Amino acid sequence: MTSLNQIWGCEACGNIVTILHKGIDALVCCNQPMVLQKENTIDASHEKHIPIIEGNKVKIGSIEHPMEESHYIEWISATDGKITARVFLKPGQKPEAEFCFAPIAARCYCNLHGLWTSS
Numbered sequence: 001m002t003s004l005n006q007i008w009g010c011e012a013c014g015n016i017v018t019i020l021h022k023g024i025d026a027l028v029c030c031n032q033p034m035v036l037q038k039e040n041t042i043d044a045s046h047e048k049h050i051p052i053i054e055g056n057k058v059k060i061g062s063i064e065h066p067m068e069e070s071h072y073i074e075w076i077s078a079t080d081g082k083i084t085a086r087v088f089l090k091p092g093q094k095p096e097a098e099f100c101f102a103p104i105a106a107r108c109y110c111n112l113h114g115l116w117t118s119s
């Protein structure tokens, strides 16, 4: 079974999807199974990828993550347990986002190093 808010990716075309309603564990893209994106599992600097929650703001990394064309944080999502919101970022922007609520958990996605979570 899939679970709410899981992130799945296609290794062929790069599509990424979020589960909004759980179902059978058989996501397919490009005629092959999609892969569940596991948080904090890619061998990369944790200091540059772990989301840090400061009030209504989420910053990526105790050492600021690069925001270059070839390596950047694509999005930051946060939840307060009721609301879940996502901010999409572009190269050149700061790796941070401000929300209209106080997050209790946050995730981000690095184009090279995948999915990371605050908890």
Ligand SMILES: [Fe+2]
Residues within 6 Å of the ligand: 044, 049, 065, 071, 072, 110, 111, 112, 113
């Ligand atoms: Fe990265």
